[in-house]
Amino acid sequence: MNTKLVALRHQLHSQPELSNQEYKTAQTIVDFVEDYQPHEIIHLGDTGRAFVFKGVEAGKTTVFRAELDALPIEEKTRLKYASIYNGVAHACGHDGHMTILAGMAQQLSENPPRKGKVILLFQPAEEVEQGAKDVLFHPKFADLNPDYMFALHNVPGQETNTILLRRGSFSAASKGMTIRLNGKTSHAAEPEKGRNPAIAISKISRELNDLLNNKALFTDLTLLTFIYIRMGEQSFGTSAGSGEMGITLRSFENADMEVLTQKSEEIVNRIAAEENLECSIAYHEEFPATVNQDECVDMLHDLAEEHNLSYKYLDKPFKWSEDFGYFSQKYTCGFFGLGAGVDQAALHHPDYDFPDEIIETGLTIFTGLYQKINGE
Structure with a gap:
């Protein structure tokens, strides 16, 4: 387990911030990713940040997205790294999603894309739907013109590290x-x-x-x-x-x-x-439905098999909503679930805590995607 990433996750968990107030969170991410020398840091509104890693040849632009915001929930985990703020908690796992994306900066620094661009997008305000829409219509993001966009969400109640796939609509x-x-x-x-x-x-x-x-x-x-x-x-x-x-x-x-x-x-x-x-x-x-393109699902499927990861296809979309659906209305997108454990507390519950043991699996899939698209 990458101890530096676990430490980052715990730091993010302890300092949760509500939608559109993620100033300290954004700065924590900047401080971490800057060490891996992205070619460009783009400010998307007050707290949104995009880190650009460029290849030496022309090619596709691939965006990976994580969410910055926490929830107005009183945490009851009693963890050493529990929220320091009353009534605010990372009870949905966005701290873990951010950590996986930050871990990609390490991978991109060691193994840069050969062609095109890889962009790590840290998006504010997912919980209130506004964040993806604000980013989508921001002129600096429009200029990036992604060829592919990918994101994940941890899913309690599913076997740890299982990759959850679905063609078409993934969430409602x-x-x-x-x-x-x-x-x-x-x-x-x-x-x-x-x-x-x-x-x-x-x-x-x-x-x-x-x-x-x-x-x-x-x-x-x-x-x-x-x-x-x-x-x-x-x-x-x-x-x-x-x-x-x-x-x-x-x-x-x-x-x-x-x-x-x-x-x-x-x-x-x-x-x-x-x-x-x-x-x-x-x-x-x-929230529009989050809709997957077959091409992206095929890549996710292949990567799960290549890395001997457990995976399964969902019969029906999830009933919960995700503002990543705004991106999937415009771009070629792939969104997958990452099993967080059968006995894991449910999302948005006061005793929820993102499991550190699934960070590596999320990072493996994301890294494999950029290597397929931007490395060959």
């Missing part, structure tokens, strides 16, 4: 839908003189649930999860005049998300009109 699309309904308050004794959104909320809830039963509309799994419903004030003499609903829409396929969104909006707008209510709809934390 999702978005938060906020519905606001405005009517008119009235005295609770005279509700007929107002426009209370309660009936509309009831109808919307029922019809959105019924929408999912229309299997002919969708090609694969679709979900609607009701997150919250609010209406009126805690005043028993007043009939409510406004209400709000929060719903998460989720699907395995991007095309299904488009249908689910359209049909949901049609239901909401129709019922609001029937109940004589003003209506507005807004979306938050939109």
Whole structure:
């Protein structure tokens, strides 16, 4: 086990920072990678960083991505290197993902790419969806024009060091839908003189649930999860005049998300009109499905076999979402899972800790990819 990388992982774990606040994290990565003399360090916004390693010949540009941000969770691991900040923890393993990418700087320094460019991208704000989108539309990133992009995510509940593969959609699309309904308050004794959104909320809830039963509309799994419903004030003499609903829409396929969104909006707008209510709809934390290209999956498959690593193909995408999906909408992408152990605590749990023993496997796959694309 590479003790320098383990020490880096523990340092990153102890100093977690929330989305778009990853200043110390970014500097820690810069301090580490600079020792391996990248040809260029590109600033992508306040905390995003890309390290460019150039070959001597023209060739493909390959980008490997890891995430910088932590979660607003109170850590309960009692580790020596546990979070030093109350209410913030690397409970998703981004500290481990960053460490694998930083380890590539060591490999690239010792075995530089022969042709093209290899770029290590440290992206902010994955947890809130904004980070990949901000990087994608940053002019300095657009100038890089990647031919390939790769990323991984550790997966608790799967055998340690198993490579998880899937062609097409790897993880689900999702978005938060906020519905606001405005009517008119009235005295609770005279509700007929107002426009209370309660009936509309009831109808919307029922019809959105019924929408999912229309299997002919969708090609694969679709979900609607009701997150919250609010209406009126805690005043028993007043009939409510406004209400709000929060719903998460989720699907395995991007095309299904488009249908689910359209049909949901049609239901909401129709019922609001029937109940004589003003209506507005807004979306938050939109994640496209992360979609793999066959060419990239083939490379991952071959590398797992070449290095005698256990691997398996997933029957279905993961239900969780990944903002790497923004990249896969534009570039040729490969995203794979890395088993973190059957008994490993689940992602986003307060007792989760990224297992150091899978760092080497992630590094082996990433290193093998750049050697295939930029070294032959």
